[in-house]
Structure formats: C-alpha cells, structure tokens
Amino acid sequence: MFTGIVQGVATIEEVTAEPGLSTYIVRFPEDKLDGVSIGASVAINGTCLTVTRHEGSALCFDAMQETLKLTTLGHLKAGDPVNFERAARIGDEIGGHLLSGHIHTTAKIVEILRPENNVTLWFEVPDEWARYLFPKGYIAINGASLTIGEARGNRFSVHLIPETLRATTFASVQEGQQVNIEIDSQTQTIVDTLARLGYDGPAPTL
Incomplete structure (x- = not known):
C-alpha cells in the first residue's frame, strides 16, 4: 500500500524493451534508499x-505487458523524471489517502x-471513468x-501549491501529456x- 505522498523525483537511467516486458533502471536521490531490499515495492x-536489483543509488524494475498497456510506463525513456514513493509501513502517517x-x-x-x-491542471479521462469524478x-x-x-x-481539475510542484514532476508537465490515474477505492x-442497486440513472425531472 501507498499513501500518495510523493517522496521525491527519480530519473529513468535506462530502459530495455523486449516483447511483452520492459526493464527500467531508475536513479534515486542518495538518501532515499535506506533499507530497501530485493522484492520491495516502490x-x-x-x-x-517490484525491486529486482539494487545497484548503489539505482533500482531495477520489470514491467509486464499488462502494466505497459494500462499505464504510461511504456512511454518512458532515459532521462525522464518520475515521481516515486516507497511502500507504506505500519505506523507511518497517512498524509494523503490509501493507494494500491x-x-x-x-x-x-x-x-x-x-x-x-x-x-x-485540467485532465480528460476516458468516458467510462467519469462516473468516479466528484468535486x-x-x-x-x-x-x-x-x-x-x-x-x-x-x-476534472486539480490545484497545485508550490510545495507540490517542488516535490513532484508536475512543474514540468505539458499539455497533451498522459498521466497515470488511480481512482479512490472508497469512491x-x-x-x-x-449502480448495482439501480441508483445510477439520471435524476428525475420534477
């Protein structure tokens, strides 16, 4: 599980693409990998x-075909900045909301x-996901x-304060860029x- 509080910006150092699989070497800030181990989730x-290899301040990850299809990872190239968060631990402060x-x-x-x-920032999602968007x-x-x-x-729109821009990659995004979306599980x-109870139809006309 994750909290949605981005811990920093890492850099894609190398991408090796094979049929149905891409391997990423990602360079992290020196102080962000204490205690990381093979098999850890990031x-x-x-x-x-899942971490497959640990080389100094770099971690290696594999992304399978389904992951590449559903996310923007397949578009990443060497030099691209990415947001990262290590998995939450019991007792950690949940400053955002629980993410899978x-x-x-x-x-x-x-x-x-x-x-x-x-x-x-204003975003556009596929129509079938609009039902989960609420102010x-x-x-x-x-x-x-x-x-x-x-x-x-x-x-939908989101408003970003200077601290969010400083701590994430949002300061450098551009119109037309694709981003990954995880809908809030409770929503x-x-x-x-x-919807299963039949309450997803249009409001009645009075």
Whole structure:
C-alpha cells in the first residue's frame, strides 16, 4: 500500500524493451534508499513495481505487458523524471489517502493555468471513468494524492501549491501529456454499489 505522498523525483537511467516486458533502471536521490531490499515495492509514477536489483543509488524494475498497456510506463525513456514513493509501513502517517499502486486508466492534460503562486491542471479521462469524478473527491495522479477541484463531464481539475510542484514532476508537465490515474477505492466502491442497486440513472425531472 501507498499513501500518495510523493517522496521525491527519480530519473529513468535506462530502459530495455523486449516483447511483452520492459526493464527500467531508475536513479534515486542518495538518501532515499535506506533499507530497501530485493522484492520491495516502490511506486513509480503511481505504478507499484517490484525491486529486482539494487545497484548503489539505482533500482531495477520489470514491467509486464499488462502494466505497459494500462499505464504510461511504456512511454518512458532515459532521462525522464518520475515521481516515486516507497511502500507504506505500519505506523507511518497517512498524509494523503490509501493507494494500491494499481493504475486504473490514463488521462490527458488538456489545459494548464498558471495564476500567481499556484498551478491548475485540467485532465480528460476516458468516458467510462467519469462516473468516479466528484468535486473535493480524492484521486491519484502519477502517484500523488490530490483533491479534485472541479468535475465537468469526463474532465476534472486539480490545484497545485508550490510545495507540490517542488516535490513532484508536475512543474514540468505539458499539455497533451498522459498521466497515470488511480481512482479512490472508497469512491469506486460507493459508486459501483449504488449502480448495482439501480441508483445510477439520471435524476428525475420534477
């Protein structure tokens, strides 16, 4: 499990692509790998990956075909920055919201607004995921736990403060870029349960 509190930015050092499998060597800040071991879970841009090798300040990960299909990992190349978070431990502070590291879909950045001292990003998800978007609801974008600002159809916005921009890759994103999305599990459970009970139709006309 993860908390959605990004612990820093790492750099893709090498990508080796084979049929149905990609291997990534990721370089981390020197002080972020204390106690890491083979088999540990690390979220890279929100995707839970397993450490297969530890080389100094670099970790190696394998991503299978299904992961490459559902996430943006297949588009990563050497030199790209990525958000990372090591798996939460019992007793850790949950500053964001609980995440599994299993990506549901991807979204496209459709607009970037830069008012003074903050940034607003607008995203577009596939239509079938719009039902889980609610103003003030939780969502994870590239592994970062964020609060939805507005939701309009299959589009939603988030507002980023300077600290979030400093600690993540969001400061350098561009319009048209794809990001990983993990829907809040509680929101998904509530929406799906109501749908099974028949409460997902349009509101009645009064």
